[in-house]
Amino acid sequence: MKSGFWIFLAAFISLGGSWCGFVLAPELQLGGAKQTTILNSSDVYPVGRPGEAIQGSSVYRANGCAACHTEQVRQNGMTCGVTLTDAGKNPEAVTNLISSLKLTGLTKEEADAASAKITAAGGKAEIHITATGPDIARGWGMRRSVAEDFLHDNPVQLGSLRAGPDLANAGVRADANWQLLHLYAPKSVVKGSAMPPFRYLFEVRKIEREPSPDALKLPPEFAPPVGYEVVPKPEARELVAYLSSLRATAPLYSAPISP
Amino acid sequence: MTVNEKSNINLGGARLLTSRLAGTLAPPVDASLRVPLLALFGGAAFWLVVSSVLAMIASIKFHAPDFLANCPWLTYGRVQPAADDALLYGFCIPAGLGVVLWLFAHLGQAPLRGTIVPAVATKLWHLGVFIGLAAILLGDSTGFAWLEFPRASSVILFFAYLLLALWAMMNFAARHERAPYPSHWFLVAALFWFPWIYSTANLFLVAWPVRGVVQAIISWWFAGNLLFVWLALVGIGTAFYFLPKFSRRPLQSYYLALFAFWTLILFGTWCGIPPGAPVPAWMPVLSSFAAVLTVVPVLAIGVIAWQTVYSSTNCEPKGGPFCFIRFGLSSFLLSSLMSIAMACPRISGVTEFTWFGPAQTQLQLYGFFAMMMFGAIYHLLPRAVGFELPFPKLARLHFWLSMSGVLLFIVPLAIGGVVQGMKLNNPNIAFMDATRATLFYFRFSTVGLLFILFGNSLFALNIFAMTFVWEKSLVRKALSVVTAPLEKSPASASLPSSPGFDVTGRRDKEVQA
Numbered sequence: 112m113k114s115g116f117w118i119f120l121a122a123f124i125s126l127g128g129s130w131c132g133f134v135l136a137p138e139l140q141l142g143g144a145k146q147t148t149i150l151n152s153s154d155v156y157p158v159g160r161p162g163e164a165i166q167g168s169s170v171y172r173a174n175g176c177a178a179c180h181t182e183q184v185r186q187n188g189m190t191c192g193v194t195l196t197d198a199g200k201n202p203e204a205v206t207n208l209i210s211s212l213k214l215t216g217l218t219k220e221e222a223d224a225a226s227a228k229i230t231a232a233g234g235k236a237e238i239h240i241t242a243t244g245p246d247i248a249r250g251w252g253m254r255r256s257v258a259e260d261f262l263h264d265n266p267v268q269l270g271s272l273r274a275g276p277d278l279a280n281a282g283v284r285a286d287a288n289w290q291l292l293h294l295y296a297p298k299s300v301v302k303g304s305a306m307p308p309f310r311y312l313f314e315v316r317k318i319e320r321e322p323s324p325d326a327l328k329l330p331p332e333f334a335p336p337v338g339y340e341v342v343p344k345p346e347a348r349e350l351v352a353y354l355s356s357l358r359a360t361a362p363l364y365s366a367p368i369s370p
Numbered sequence: 371m372t373v374n375e376k377s378n379i380n381l382g383g384a385r386l387l388t389s390r391l392a393g394t395l396a397p398p399v400d401a402s403l404r405v406p407l408l409a410l411f412g413g414a415a416f417w418l419v420v421s422s423v424l425a426m427i428a429s430i431k432f433h434a435p436d437f438l439a440n441c442p443w444l445t446y447g448r449v450q451p452a453a454d455d456a457l458l459y460g461f462c463i464p465a466g467l468g469v470v471l472w473l474f475a476h477l478g479q480a481p482l483r484g485t486i487v488p489a490v491a492t493k494l495w496h497l498g499v500f501i502g503l504a505a506i507l508l509g510d511s512t513g514f515a516w517l518e519f520p521r522a523s524s525v526i527l528f529f530a531y532l533l534l535a536l537w538a539m540m541n542f543a544a545r546h547e548r549a550p551y552p553s554h555w556f557l558v559a560a561l562f563w564f565p566w567i568y569s570t571a572n573l574f575l576v577a578w579p580v581r582g583v584v585q586a587i588i589s590w591w592f593a594g595n596l597l598f599v600w601l602a603l604v605g606i607g608t609a610f611y612f613l614p615k616f617s618r619r620p621l622q623s624y625y626l627a628l629f630a631f632w633t634l635i636l637f638g639t640w641c642g643i644p645p646g647a648p649v650p651a652w653m654p655v656l657s658s659f660a661a662v663l664t665v666v667p668v669l670a671i672g673v674i675a676w677q678t679v680y681s682s683t684n685c686e687p688k689g690g691p692f693c694f695i696r697f698g699l700s701s702f703l704l705s706s707l708m709s710i711a712m713a714c715p716r717i718s719g720v721t722e723f724t725w726f727g728p729a730q731t732q733l734q735l736y737g738f739f740a741m742m743m744f745g746a747i748y749h750l751l752p753r754a755v756g757f758e759l760p761f762p763k764l765a766r767l768h769f770w771l772s773m774s775g776v777l778l779f780i781v782p783l784a785i786g787g788v789v790q791g792m793k794l795n796n797p798n799i800a801f802m803d804a805t806r807a808t809l810f811y812f813r814f815s816t817v818g819l820l821f822i823l824f825g826n827s828l829f830a831l832n833i834f835a836m837t838f839v840w841e842k843s844l845v846r847k848a849l850s851v852v853t854a855p856l857e858k859s860p861a862s863a864s865l866p867s868s869p870g871f872d873v874t875g876r877r878d879k880e881v882q883a
């Protein structure tokens with residue numbers, strides 16, 4: 112390191128290397144990614160979110176929801192099971208064979224072998240793939256999150272902390288009504304929730320003539336004074352539309368599961 | 371041949387340093403730095419306090435979710451990133467740049483020329499931070515961690531940094547001691563590092579966003595390079611100047627430092643992609659591999675520091691700045707080991723998505739970098755301004771508050787993170803129970819944050835008082851020029867009597883407007 116030039120060169124080489132590796136190469140590999148087809152189906156995945164949900168994604172960003180919520184499900188592995196769909200011409204032999212075989216908790220190879228034996232005996236079998244892991248067991252998703260799930264998102268908000276539950280499949284778990292109640296008063300639907308209430312996404316207004324059909328049906332201790340009602344502002348609707356659009360359940364080649 | 375002899379014989383920069391340390395510094399060097407340093411550190415101190423107030427608000431929300439809940443711009447998801455960015459962009463980077471300017475001028479024995487430009491660039495930088503923080507609180511964040519500032523603010527920050535780095539490099543080019551000292555490698559590399567990663571991240575994430583998870587990958591790459599590599603380069607570069615200075619012996623040794631530098635930039639720059647990320651598998655694997663290899667530079671830095679400070683017959687160095695730097699280095703070793711652990715898939719399976727990650731980041735940002743900067747600033751600012759610290763006892767108190775604050779804040783948070791992770795990994799334990807388990811640890815962390823807030827306020831108090839005394843002396847000097855014919859000896863009679871003793875033994879003759 113005789114002069115500034117050599118220091119510059121050292122820094123240039125190492126940073127340039129990682130730039131090529133983690134900026135250029137991912138862009139070349141994934142930057143032109145297109146929709147994929149769902150396993151055993153001709154449908155494409157992912158379809159874009161509806162317009163209101165795209166606006167909701169920006170409410171999600173503005174309020175920093177990703178500071179406490181992740182949108183990525185992890186998976187430890189997978190387990191296969193074999194189900195008999197047709198006993199064929201010789202049901203007795205197939206039944207005897209099945210009672211001697213292990214049919215759940217198999218690896219892919221074991222399942223293939225078992226399936227082959229059943230087919231050889233004249234029956235028909237189907238293999239079911241189930242993802243395993245704590246996140247799956249918690250019901251946060253059916254499979255791990257993969258790159259395809261985030262194709263249309265901008266910005267991609269994966270999150271890095273689970274102060275609140277994972278939201279990769281928030282749309283599957285809860286309906287829009289529950290989401291609105293939860294946003295206005297988290298404790299009204301989740302006892303002891305640590306989520307701050309987002310009351311500023313709602314309007315508390317005097318009931319004119321007759322109550323609005325959109326007004327929240329809150330439990331008494333969270334309800335506004337008599338003669339008033341709580342109505343979601345557009346931001347709240349958009350945010351809920353976004354949350355409802357979070358569904359990463361399609362079986363994909365990169366994350367196979369049986370629907 | 372001992373390491374010491376070898377490093378002296380082989381020369382390198384190490385022997386040069388002894389002459390640089392022993393020699394008295396040319397007054398113009400310090401005088402030239404006064405205006406930009408006061409501007410950089412003054413603003414940094416302000417944002418530091420802002421950051422701890424915001425962090426405190428965010429932390430209280432975990433104990434009382436209803437706290438300030440009706441105020442959109444103080445919701446947790448806005449306050450927390452604002453607190454983080456105020457610490458990183460508001461304090462760490464300008465403080466680091468100020469220390470770089472001072473170190474370059476001193477190591478090269480060359481006064482800073484055209485100080486108006488870095489002074490203006492500093493004001494621009496702080497303006498950029500203000501716009502960025504206001505935008506986050508108003509809901510205009512970009513949504514990328516550590517890159518929340520919107521476009522307008524990023525452009526200002528980028529050009530302000532370029533100007534400051536350019537002036538530092540011009541000063542480096544004008545150095546009188548031609549052979550670069552080890553600190554030079556780290557600091558020159560850091561000056562170059564930031565514009566590259568910051569422009570890449572802003573162009574590909576904010577200006578022309580790439581598609582899908584490539585966004586997440588670039589964002590991780592940026593955060594890793596900023597939080598691990600940039601902070602380490604500046605912090606360790608600073609330590610390699612101050613450790614030999616305080617222990618009065620050369621750095622042990624030149625070649626080990628060269629090795630640490632090369633391995634740090636070579637491996638460190640690939641870190642940051644978490645093992646469980648939903649991206650093609652080669653990326654997290656490569657990143658984890660590099661992260662595990664960073665144990666090499668981290669240990670090398672530990673060995674260098676230990677041998678420089680402790681393997682000497684001299685008594686151990688003492689003093690406030692040394693305490694800060696020693697604590698900062700220990701935090702660096704610990705936070706690096708924590709981040710290496712998080713790169714291992716086994717451990718990451720437990721710690722990912724828990725409070726362990728934020729604990730590591732805060733240890734890196736505050737426990738390591740900010741503490742290092744406090745030590746450096748307490749040492750260099752009195753020399754640059756020409757006054758002793760106005761409240762030296764408060765600086766001591768600051769050390770104790772910050773140190774206990776960091777321990778109270780980080781240790782329970784990291785333990786809480788592991789507990790949370792183990793509970794989250796057991797699907798039979800309800801999610802709420804896992805969250806509730808962390809609340810116990812969070813109470814300690816909030817108290818720790820309170821300590822840190824007090825410590826930071828004391829730091830700001832010293833810096834502001836120093837700026838005030840200096841500005842007062844400027845006014846007096848101006849007055850003395852105006853009233854000169856009326857007094858007998860205006861030059862000496864109207865000079866300020868600074869509180870405490872004058873470090874450099876000089877009066878304030880070379881104060882420049």
